[in-house]
Amino acid sequence: MKLQIITPEKTVFEGTVDGITLPSSTGELTVLSGHVPLIVPLKSGEITLHVGDERRHMAVHGGFVEVDNDVVKLLTDAVELEEEVDERRAQEALDRARRAKEEAATTHDTAEALAAVERAIARLRLAERKKQRHRA
Numbered sequence: 001m002k003l004q005i006i007t008p009e010k011t012v013f014e015g016t017v018d019g020i021t022l023p024s025s026t027g028e029l030t031v032l033s034g035h036v037p038l039i040v041p042l043k044s045g046e047i048t049l050h051v052g053d054e055r056r057h058m059a060v061h062g063g064f065v066e067v068d069n070d071v072v073k074l075l076t077d078a079v080e081l082e083e084e085v086d087e088r089r090a091q092e093a094l095d096r097a098r099r100a101k102e103e104a105a106t107t108h109d110t111a112e113a114l115a116a117v118e119r120a121i122a123r124l125r126l127a128e129r130k131k132q133r134h135r136a
Contacts, residue, residue: 001033001070003049005058005079012058012079019050020072022065023122029065037068042076044118046125057082057129059122062115080123087127094120 003020005013019032023045042063049056063076097116104110 001031001035001072003072003074005047005074005076007076007079012081013049017049017051017072020074021048021050022060022074023047024065031065031067031072033070035067035070039064039066042074044115044122046122046129047074047079057126059085059119059126061119061122080126082126082129085123085126087124087131090120090123090127094124 001017001019003013003015003017004011019030021028021030023029023043025041025043029040042060042065044061045059047058047060049058059080060074060076061078061080063074066073066075094117097113097120101110101113101117104113
């Protein structure tokens with residue numbers, strides 16, 4: 001099936017994949033060829049592209065995925081490739097987000113801080129995966 005991963009700045013990925021696993025608003029979702037049409041919101045987390053025996057991992061930060069006729073379009077504000085994630089910076093971002101959550105004065109501030117926590121956790125998980133692969 002054809003996959004496009006698009007941010008406001010650029011098309012991050014465009015190609016053929018066997019499947020994609022992504023963090024939907026209702027839980028982890030794997031889309032394979034022949035999947036029923038759908039549009040679903042995404043939450044921050046890890047996406048995995050399945051191409052044969054190969055897996056490619058990225059962090060996605062919200063957005064939507066549309067599936068129709070073996071074409072998957074993932075529209076998001078930001079995607080980070082596994083090789084781009086810096087563990088130290090991700091940990092610092094998590095620490096800042098947790099402090100912001102504790103100091104939040106409004107519901108809006110709390111929601112923004114929680115979203116930042118989710119983004120940082122997604123980056124840290126990707127950084128950990130990268131470390132494990134380099135050890136193997």
